[in-house]
Amino acid sequence: MTATPATQTRTMTMVAAINDALALALERDPAVHIFGEDVGVMGGVFRATDGLQARFGAERVFDTPLAEAGIIGMGIGMGLAGLRPIAEIQFAGFLYPALDQVLSHLGRYRHRTRSRYHVPMVVRAPYGGGVHTPEQHADSPEAILAHTPGVKVVIPSTPRDAKGLLLAATEDPDPVFFFEAIKLYRSVKEEVPEEYYTVPLGKARVVMEGDDVTVIAYGGMVEVAQKAADAARAHGIGVEVLDLRTLVPLDTATILESVAKTGRVIIVTEAPRTNGFHSEISATIAEEAIESLQAPIVRVTGFDAPYPPFTSIEDVYRPNPVRVAKAIRQVMAY
Amino acid sequence: MTATPATQTRTMTMVAAINDALALALERDPAVHIFGEDVGVMGGVFRATDGLQARFGAERVFDTPLAEAGIIGMGIGMGLAGLRPIAEIQFAGFLYPALDQVLSHLGRYRHRTRSRYHVPMVVRAPYGGGVHTPEQHADSPEAILAHTPGVKVVIPSTPRDAKGLLLAATEDPDPVFFFEAIKLYRSVKEEVPEEYYTVPLGKARVVMEGDDVTVIAYGGMVEVAQKAADAARAHGIGVEVLDLRTLVPLDTATILESVAKTGRVIIVTEAPRTNGFHSEISATIAEEAIESLQAPIVRVTGFDAPYPPFTSIEDVYRPNPVRVAKAIRQVMAY
Amino acid sequence: MSKTKAPKTAPTPSSDEPFQLITPEGTVSQPERLPDVPTRLKLYRLMRRARHFDERAWVLYRTGRMGVFPPYGGMEASQVGTAAALTHADWLFPTYRDTGAALTYGLPLEQTIAYWRTSPHGWAMPQHLKILPFYIPIATQYPQAVGAALAEKRQGTRNVAMAYIGDGGSSEGDFHEALNFAGALNAPCVFILQNNGWAISVPTRTQTRATNLSLRAQGYGIPGVRVDGNDVLATYQVTLEAVNRARNGEGPTLIETVTYRVKPHTVADDPSRYRSDADTAGWDAKDPVRRLRTHLLSEGHLTEKEDAEITREIEAEFEAALQVADRFPEPTPAEIVDHVFAEPTPQLVRQRAQLLAEEQA
Amino acid sequence: MSKTKAPKTAPTPSSDEPFQLITPEGTVSQPERLPDVPTRLKLYRLMRRARHFDERAWVLYRTGRMGVFPPYGGMEASQVGTAAALTHADWLFPTYRDTGAALTYGLPLEQTIAYWRTSPHGWAMPQHLKILPFYIPIATQYPQAVGAALAEKRQGTRNVAMAYIGDGGSSEGDFHEALNFAGALNAPCVFILQNNGWAISVPTRTQTRATNLSLRAQGYGIPGVRVDGNDVLATYQVTLEAVNRARNGEGPTLIETVTYRVKPHTVADDPSRYRSDADTAGWDAKDPVRRLRTHLLSEGHLTEKEDAEITREIEAEFEAALQVADRFPEPTPAEIVDHVFAEPTPQLVRQRAQLLAEEQA
Ligand SMILES: Cc1ncc(C[n+]2csc(CCOP(=O)(O)OP(=O)(O)O)c2C)c(N)n1
Ligand SMILES: Cc1ncc(C[n+]2csc(CCOP(=O)(O)OP(=O)(O)O)c2C)c(N)n1
């Protein structure tokens, strides 16, 4: 990324880093407009847009009526007409009413108009579980978007990445979905450069290096993978943890490089099991690197059931370090 | 299936078999109601409901206003209240406006009400390309539904299966998506039993047996796989072709049995490549049968681009026997 | 498809002035249309009961004995007056805001408490009722209510379906599709639109340029009524008329109850971030419970002593239910994969086994 | 967010009787509101031109020189009168039915032909226009038009966005959300609702119980106008007023053009499956082109000779464009993966290489 060690940094949570990125984007490009439900006066239910309306005005940062198809559809029109819309969907599960605009149009404009039009829109949405949200507030719909031609999918796992990836997304000429793990909003803090910088889309991050097993994750599952990796390391198992950062474009090169080295792969996501993005990663490896595989590709995922609205057992749904550690032992013992 | 060799048969196209199944369902169960856009007087744009309103009346078979969320939402309410709704969505791509009702509710009722309520709804929709339909009329969204907990996904490839699977779907107590390959509606004819019979959901069909390669497909891609298999057989390659019939529940057992025998797998779908259902099948094999694999698992699929609205090149998008044959040579040469 | 005959009772041309039966001061404006005294007393008790639940929920939340709860205190007339017009043969589709309506319809107290504790016991609705768990996604209940109503019609009953929505929810496409379907199919549906002035932090004037949401009914050729949402006698009266129209095959009605969210969006919300006391000023004076109480006391239908007795009974009933709710067993981990399909798929069978194995370990 | 000031010009209370300037017989009802003669002649020529395209498309379809085409013959006044009120600085969001509107706005003939031949040359809209390729999914263009309109407003222009929809399309949730957004955000948007009586096989009376769709505007606090969709002078007049309101910052307008789909849904449709000649009877007499022609001839603004000259020019223009369109090269297979992203992903680069390899083979 363009940030140099010399630059000023500040300790930020992920939500603070996102707020910082949005402010810099509004400062830098007058075409940037931010809108959604409760993003204005209130600053968003998670405070991601806190203070932005006061600072940049109600024309640049504004509340919309309560209708997601309207939000995304309007954003498409704004993008077609030369603005840089940044829409907030209050929770990823509330993207569903807008999926017609997304699947039928958002990703198709450049293609159907042969690049006469394109939609430089960013759609931000908190996703995932682990914080006892109400029913339908903990969904992880990234696989649906990854299967939609013409849209990019970004999911950060650290404040530093969140800021740089979000700024890269706002510079991108094409639609980008930016999913933010609710669990990470305030639980992680780190030193984040205060200046404007971007982290390129399409480059995975090697979180920790290891020779025995590759654990692939993104967003809220990266810390889970790390904890399991630390435990395994204590038993002398070298675990390489990859943070994909972006699902589309997918950094296949980094994945294959690691698999060539370890020959053992575990993929961790909290989405429902059948046809989640974990399956795409596994299929890519099974097609490109079969000869280096020394064990089955194990998927540690959510279940083929809705994320439970029953608080006392919801944590059972999300993959945890114990399950990942078990998978590590399994592939090592194979 | 319950059909005995003794029973009367009639030569039917797939659309005729579907029409026949719908008539039998309406006859057998007064709770069955059929509705959608243009399904009444007109009998559907593909004539799947031809003559049903005239025969069963405008209360049982009726046109709705033009709104898919309304159609599915209303169907959910009808199902909750004890009817057996069969909704037609005019083209699978027009399910998108209804995805909120599907993802937020249709698959969740039994779970959220701990079986107090359930929704025995069937949603029929023509899908796929190959017949020069207008923009957005050739989508294959089955992967989105397969990733949605609580709904089943059925895709027939023959008239005989279409009738039996549709009748099984209407008997099923839970929501079933029934996708019908437009390409097959009238292109294939076969002898179909006239009586009422069901083909159980969750059982794949071995279309042809072979020892060297397993080619897995469903719906409109089964005939493509067969043509390629015939060609390969001419060169002495034994190809086993599996028709999944249902994606959810997935018949993993039959898949693994075949893979254990052949050790080589090709999966064919016409959906966009990234995170299509082909990836789920591949990931399942990579997790369950890695030791029997003698070659990479090859996916022959659509592209990471929208299905082209440009007639003269649209056939390039869909997998064809040549591409599948090439994949067969590739895994055999591996 | 089914020809929709025009409604026999002409659509009430919905005026901007909400229909009202008693003023905030408790004086009667239209004596001839007042429900009889027993009904008034019943509605009063139901409002007191609803208010008590709302108040106790706050206290229990603070002591960790209740989950995050969306209060409705101040909106009792809007919820009780409407839900009281139903029988248990009718359908109720409530949103997260409508605990008061659910209690009025007949959802048992202990189960309502269990729901807000996110215990599965709060989600398995009783067999003898036709009520769905509170809807969290906005507006999706509206088209579903149309389906339930149509099913009753097809089955030849006179039962109706009632669904609630908020001013914010009325901006969603499902609101529009539902009203149009109900009109086109002449479904026996009653749509309650509770205009409480806010959608979390968004005031109704930002939500829409319209100042009278009941006018939307005209766009579907169905009756639209605007009623004082803090006057339980008025909400009960107009809802009863709408329910009867529906039972008589005259189709759906949209009822806008004009009320106010005096409380925060949820017990975890801090309204000072987006509104001032000036915004909420005046609404306490319109309190629906006090309004009816003043009326009943002044007309001599209720004595202070009887009122105190009602208080005692309501408190006792709640505490008893709370104890029942406290005894509901916790769900087991494997339950997260139960109740997905009547017959679990091989995949789910395996996932359940994995969860049981984890429990053993 | 942006306060929405009430419209300066009071919303025309939309009556059930469509606004009309000339009767089907061609006699003038409101002389004072007639556009000037040059405008009337311009509109006449544009309608003739639109009609000619529609007629030629049929012939070309039968000989395999045109793809499946949704005809609009008989709806020219609804499309030409509305689109003629725009400049090229304004946005046009047409549906598959609105070829007549697109031609009027300025979409080149050869490109329009190319679109209906499903050639990519028909989809890459000219840089100097702000028109989108015809919308196939129903209603999605409406919220998008609001966004384009809002963008113009934010950029400080006086440009507007116009979007078309049908009677069937007005049942979709996007219709509702768009009108409400436009009102709430005071977007300079003009919504044209062409009520042509049919949604494929579904008549408007089955589509909705409402008999006046322009009334829906009231539900959003915006002006709604009902106009004779076969009277091009009337559609032009009311659209011009709506466009000017939008330019002046007074916000959106909904215009219902009452017309009729005398033709099949598409050239491949067989209406005899769902409607009889009785249904369509009477509408030929209301033909918009003949109506204006009668008026212009009887008032002496047009001679038979001039009319014949117009015919010659229009035919010549079309044939010339057809020849240009015939010369558009066919796309190459690899183009199916082009134009997905500005910078193709590694996956797309690979897929393109695969396609090129296949071409070689
Ligand atoms: C589809 C969807 N979008 C957004 C939300 C988040 N959300 C929950 S309540 C609410 C405001 C609803 O306001 P209103 O409809 O007026 O109901 P009230 O809370 O006032 O009762 C929002 C935006 C949601 N639950 N569902
Ligand atoms: C979302 C969606 N659903 C269904 C269709 C299929 N369809 C194409 S045109 C049409 C009827 C549209 O009727 P109307 O809106 O009145 O427009 P008209 O054809 O009369 O111009 C339908 C149902 C579609 N294209 N998109």
Ligand SMILES: [Mg+2]
């Ligand atoms: Mg509200």
Ligand SMILES: [Mg+2]
């Ligand atoms: Mg129409």
